[in-house]
Amino acid sequence: MEKGLPKILDLLNEKKVKATFFFTVEMARKYPNLTKRVVDEGHELGCHGFNHERFDKLEKNKAEMIIKKSLDILREFGDVVSFRAPNLHFPHYLFPALRENGVFVDSSKARYKGYKGGIKAFDGVLEIPVSITSSVLRLPWAIQKVIHKRLNEPRVYFAHPWEFVPMQKERIRLDCKFNTGDKALMLLEKLIDHYKEQNAKFVTMREYQDIYGNE
8 A cells, every 4th residue: 555555646646647446444544644635635535445445244233333433533634425335245225324324425336347337326325336346457458448449438446556566476366466666657548548539538436427417
């Protein structure tokens, strides 16, 4: 976090792009200065749970308690109206808990995991599904371009701070190792430049909710 996140922020600031950063309470407390930097530099702060727990594996009452507690603590750093569940697994019966706690946008569904619902509201919470998994953004650019072209609108991307730190020597899965570090940062810059050349509009989760509501 302390090595990867500053690289992302520096690049986004250079490109004048704003993004949504989903924090767990655990990470926000461990790195309060980085959390504050995200907010101070005009990015959106979103909720990613308390300590990356799987909400689909929790009892309903416990999950609701964690949602409320996580939002209450993260709001000490800034306004929070967006949510993304760890591992992109979030039961539909918990959407009322999001709405009751002031969340208007969720991004816990993924098209690449089979979600077919598109942009739609569940119990007053707008669902904005993720387009592709983060490892795709580390594929060679020639391959990426073909994939990006086939994606439905809106195109929603995500990445993790650790992907911008060299992971080749770590004892982890191969897909978590390849093209990490500076290579990942270079590819992210290519992606941003690619869309800027197309005059694409970069928006945060909250901003998209405003756009959708005005359509």
